[in-house]
Amino acid sequence: MKCVLLPGNKDVVLAERPTPEPGPGEVLVRTRASAICRSDMSIYYGNPLVGAARSGSELVIPGHEPAGEVAAVGDGVTAVRPGDRVAVYLAFGCGYCEYCLSGERVLCPRRQIMGFDVDGGDAEYVLVRQEYCLPLPDGLSYEAGAVMTDMIGTQFRAQQRLGVSGAHSVAIFGLGPMGGAGVMVARARGARVIAVDVLEPRLRLAAELGADATVDSSREDSVARLLELTGGEGVDVAIDCSGNPAAQNAALDAARRRGAVAFVGESRSTTFNPSDQLLRKVLTLIGAWYFPLWQWPAIARFVVERRVPVDKLVTHRFPLEQAAEAFRLFDQRVTEKAVFVWG
Numbered sequence: 044m045k046c047v048l049l050p051g052n053k054d055v056v057l058a059e060r061p062t063p064e065p066g067p068g069e070v071l072v073r074t075r076a077s078a079i080c081r082s083d084m085s086i087y088y089g090n091p092l093v094g095a096a097r098s099g100s101e102l103v104i105p106g107h108e109p110a111g112e113v114a115a116v117g118d119g120v121t122a123v124r125p126g127d128r129v130a131v132y133l134a135f136g137c138g139y140c141e142y143c144l145s146g147e148r149v150l151c152p153r154r155q156i157m158g159f160d161v162d163g164g165d166a167e168y169v170l171v172r173q174e175y176c177l178p179l180p181d182g183l184s185y186e187a188g189a190v191m192t193d194m195i196g197t198q199f200r201a202q203q204r205l206g207v208s209g210a211h212s213v214a215i216f217g218l219g220p221m222g223g224a225g226v227m228v229a230r231a232r233g234a235r236v237i238a239v240d241v242l243e244p245r246l247r248l249a250a251e252l253g254a255d256a257t258v259d260s261s262r263e264d265s266v267a268r269l270l271e272l273t274g275g276e277g278v279d280v281a282i283d284c285s286g287n288p289a290a291q292n293a294a295l296d297a298a299r300r301r302g303a304v305a306f307v308g309e310s311r312s313t314t315f316n317p318s319d320q321l322l323r324k325v326l327t328l329i330g331a332w333y334f335p336l337w338q339w340p341a342i343a344r345f346v347v348e349r350r351v352p353v354d355k356l357v358t359h360r361f362p363l364e365q366a367a368e369a370f371r372l373f374d375q376r377v378t379e380k381a382v383f384v385w386g
């Protein structure tokens with residue numbers, strides 16, 4: 044099968060690998076859509092955020108946001124059948140620890156992340172255990188399925204933990220695909236949504252995705268503007284999707300007293316003042332990453348019933364053969380979600 048490899052020097056290599064055979068409990072998924080994620084850029088640049096993708100002798104196939112059609116199943120597989128449409132959960136856990144048993148397999152101390160530790164979806168086929176096949180509702184495209192895991196799933200989980208509802212104002216910082224998903228999820232949950240970014244096209248897209256107001260933080264002080272938009276109080280909830288220290292600080296400053304902030308954007312270090320920004324406001328600050336397995340049916344229902352236009356996050360589609368261009372344009376932030384598709 045054809046696959047993409049990222050040696051870590053901004054090279055993108057098209058390679059041929061043997062098509063895997065499903066063993067007991069395993070499912071071979073024929074990939075139909077596989078989305079590029081900002082976290083893939085850490086492999087592209089040779090500095091993976093998680094996993095040990097480059098420690099072995101053979102490079103791991105990237106791609107942790109695939110969706111496709113079940114092509115073959117191994118012995119003992121009862122959850123899916125050939126022809127079923129599925130998205131794929133990205134963390135493969137031990138199955139027995141307290142985190143795995145709670146469904147939050149990203150927290151398993153022995154978890155392996157698809158596309159970082161084990162082969163992922165930027166290939167014609169991907170091999171997964173049956174419990175990681177997430178049924179894709181009829182009427183939702185494979186592309187939607189691909190962006191519904193990491194993007195929509197992470198936002199759904201974070202906003203559910205913070206109780207985001209129609210009673211709340213929510214500021215989303217950083218309108219890449221994760222921020223775009225944040226706008227759509229907050230909107231569908233009924234909140235008043237204010238989108239903050241430095242790039243005009245991303246603010247326009249945020250408005251299309253349902254943001255009630257947009258703030259261009261390259262032109263104005265985002266905190267001052269958010270206070271102005273909320274009668275001087277600040278927003279109930281601020282979600283940073285950029286991982287940028289200035290935006291993380293602005294999120295803390297723009298949240299009202301007793302408000303809540305979620306850090307969703309990947310970042311390696313930041314500086315803030317806990318006494319003034321956190322303690323004196325009795326603020327809740329959460330870290331958010333992905334969602335537990337049990338939440339998938341609720342996420343899928345939410346997207347269908349609230350007609351969340353997840354396809355709108357996908358601005359570019361590429362065949363695998365154009366992977367080099369896809370990664371380059373994504374890296375340059377020319378695209379929102381860029382997805383590999385098979386005709």
Ligand SMILES: [Zn+2]
Nearest residue numbers: 080082108193
């Ligand atoms: Zn991702």
Ligand SMILES: [Zn+2]
Nearest residue numbers: 137140143151
């Ligand atoms: Zn575990």
